[in-house]
Amino acid sequence: MQSALDPAGHEAQELYLLFLGMCAGGAVVFISVVSLLIYAVHHQRRVHSDRVVARLILWGTVTTVAVLTVLLTFSLALWPGLRPVQAEGQPAIEITVTGHQFWWDVRYQTPDGQAVVVAANEVRLPVGERVFLTLESADMIHSFWIPALAGKMDMVPGRSTHLSLLATRPGVFRGPCAEYCGTSHALMAFSAVAMEPAAFTAWLAARRMPSPTAQAAGLQAFLSNGCGGCHTISGTEARGKIGPDLSHVGSRETIGAGILPNTVQSIARFIKEPDTIKPGVRMPSFRMLPDEEIAGIAQYLKGLQ
Template sequence: MADGSSDVCRPRDLILWTSRSRFGSSSILFSALSLSGCSGPHSALDPAGPEASHVAHLFFVMLIAGIIIWSAVVAALIYASRKKRVYSEQSAGRVILWCGAILPAIILCALLSYGVWLMPAVRPWLPDDQQVHRIEVTGEQFWWRVRYLDEAGEVMFETANEVRIPVGQPAHFLLKAVDVIHSFWVPSLGGKMDMIPGRTNPLTLMADREGIYRGVCAEFCGQSHALMAFTVRAVAPDEHEAWLVERQVPGPRDAEGLAVFLKNGCGACHAISGTAAAGRIGPELTAFGERGTLAAGTLPHTQEDIARFISYPERTKPGVKMPHFGMLPEDDIKTIAAFLKELK
């Protein structure tokens, strides 16, 4: 209609309505995706240990302080924009001095002091009055070598890409690297700690409840940095002790699968306790069937994915040092995959 009444949908109105609807939908979707990262086994805002709880608490204190400061600044801007008043140079100077220098310095000093006061709890020392489990973790491109140590510091056994700790008891990690700088981070249990070649950095973590928590490398280390994950499984103390004892006794092996594994040279790089496979280059494969993922959290732990990774590991994990075995007979690859899947 020519009079522009509201019951007519003009093209311009339609475009505006569509753009606003899309913007609204996108905002809702973005908000939902953002909030979905605030919980789960990979979230620092869903703490499962005392150190992570202190980190989350510090984050919320800083967040609330930031919101209050931002709100005060916006309110001051709105108030100033509505006032019909011309400030003298002296008055403006006082506002700049107090609001631009003194108050921010006081607020930042208070927040920094709170953070420093909280620091001993955020990075706790190794306790002397509790049973402590010592675990050596070495970062390599692009996987994690995990060794469980006894009270004398001797290696009891070795595994890879997964860590088990008892609930309610401290786990003391000795963090190392052999090639480049890596960083050990389990967001739900605590903060990050760098792993530097030639150094051993200590880190003590403790889980308050049972569960499986995802860890990552938090320092760029090469092509497959994003594919270098691991899991921490927190279990009851009795279950953990039983597992430690069980893991030190080699289980039964599939003789045919082991023969094919050794025939194709896999034992030159990988070790399986109680067998002739004693390689130290690649991950330890003893009890490989217990693991929940393959290739440091990159693939599901299925027989098909194991066979695919053996054939062409570079396609799954660029930059990996393992050579491809796509030239092997298909039956051999399937046999090796089935053998590894059942290793306990």
């Protein structure tokens, strides 16, 4: 799920080729140096003429420059594929990802810039179609990285950085935060789900509608305990902007930003003791609530498909 050596995207494939090329160039240099070292150790000791010394220096200089030139040319040739830019007028899916301590806000946008779907801790993209991401930070420097799809990109407060992705095969891939950002930095991950274009279009259309649920008691418990002050659930009175958007949360791969499987038991556990699961998280614990009430809220959230 998280390997730069198993590329599933165009940019990751270019990085993989660059890695192989650098390894090959490094191997040439290593073998040459070791060979010269072995020769120097085992060769009969004698004084070489100035001409031989000059030839050795020339050979070493030419070889070094040649290897570095080849590697530089190779890397520059791959560069356009590593950081492709969006052509003017080119239709594209645009996604804005904002890093928070310690979760990810994800917003899918139409070409006019209006947000059509708001999600959290999960990025979905169609296979074979280029996606352009705008990366931002709400607090400190984070780093967005999906090793199987592309290289990493920093998210700097007050600035917007950009990344282009082109998935080449469907799958679910893990993305970590690659810049230390606090106590639970290692517990800040997300899922990247590459889908067939038709499935992605259907998913996007479904996410624009409020998620259906029959757990009225769970919704009432969610609202009465103040959860709606921090979280938004489309189609309800919950309109909080502090924490992740929980609309359709039941359909996500994980909860807690990639650290727990999305099950009723995991949701209940996170509600009860978020500070134990993810130290430094801003969400307060709800240990004071009866287990039955926590279970009702968890079942309601899991039902938001």
